[in-house]
Amino acid sequence: MRLRLRQFRPRTGPHEYRIVQPRRPLRHTSLSAPEPIGLLLGDHDGLNQLAGLFSFAAYSRHTIVHVPLRDGVPPDEGWGERVDLVLAHDSAGLRASQWPELRRRLTRGTPLTVRTDEARTARDMESWRARRSHADARDELRHATHARTLFLFGTRDLFVEMATAFAYAAGWGPLEKHAANGHMAFMTAFTLAEPPGTGGHPLEVDICFKPYPPYAHFKRPGAPKRPRELRTPVG
Template sequence: MELPVVIHRARLGAAEFRVVRPGRPLTRAVLVDHDRHLDVYLDREAARALAGLWMLAARSPRSLIHVPLRANRPPGGDVPDDSGSRLDLVLLHHSLQFAPSRWKQVRSRLGPGRPHTVSLPEAERDHGMTDADHEARHHRENRDLFHQHLHAETLFMTGSAKVFRGTAGHFLDVAREGPGHVPVHPNHPHFCTQFHGNDGTLGDAREIHVEYCDRWSS
């Protein structure tokens, strides 16, 4: 897939940070903090973009992938209570060792940036995981896990290239299946997927519910 992005650079003292944002705003996507879990609501275009950004995070260990979402309007229609806090999202490789406490300063120093187009492979769900793969995911020394931090109204998803690649398909599933599911299931127009605690991909991280929505506030 071809993913338009904007590349920014910000300097804090001797350190320079590379921040990548979507080239087009993901206006039909929101990330909501419901304390015990996180909810992502999105349409088809936003789901495909997030799949691409997840893949980009897997191959960009020196970059912060910033997805501005907290100013977006919530979806309309029959969705769960939107009383939680809306958040922005940052994806980053664990080797970057970026301290979220520095994010507010980095964010304030971002200029207009440089447009760029990234060529990425399509994300795929790992439906063929073997028993050995499943056991390895749940081994106590498994380092391919997501960890989350919350700072400056932003959720930081920190992980390895492997865990980003292995979970990007959550969003591609929503993009592929959500639009077709809703019209033919009028009594249950709910299509979702989930980063589940039993999947072996979450370390110090809450579960994430990802739901397709076709009705949005204007």
């Protein structure tokens, strides 16, 4: 997949960070923070773009991926306050408390185009499936919510798994029975690491497909075409 991004190199003190954003906003995709259940609601384009962004993040250990999602078209379903999304490896050295200052510095970006390798992502996902059942393969997505932003801190394997989940949601969501009527369709969910001793409901984010309105434009793949209105000539 080709991703058109914008790249920034803000500094805080002696540290320089590499931050990328999608060049084009994901207008029909929204995210609410997990309290304890969050919701990521997107159309085909938004979910597909997120699959590519997670794949890019998986293999870019020193790059922070920022996906602005607060200012898109407000969804007519869902719950919670909308937040942005940030993906980072531990090696990027990002702390959630630093983000407001860094975000203010994202003013002069340069265009960047990258390509993701779906075949490599699929191979690494199969390898991760084979290893994650072992006792020593217990990676979990760490998270924080700060400054109206959900931060996901993970490893290559975890971001590859997320890329696969979003690709599944983008590909199969339009086939869901009620999608043509504009209803959101639950596709999958991802769980988040809980702080020790918290207990209670597991933290998770549901991934749902929803076509963008007006829903008359949307047609499920494989569905028959709507017949054109016949017009009787006048005169």
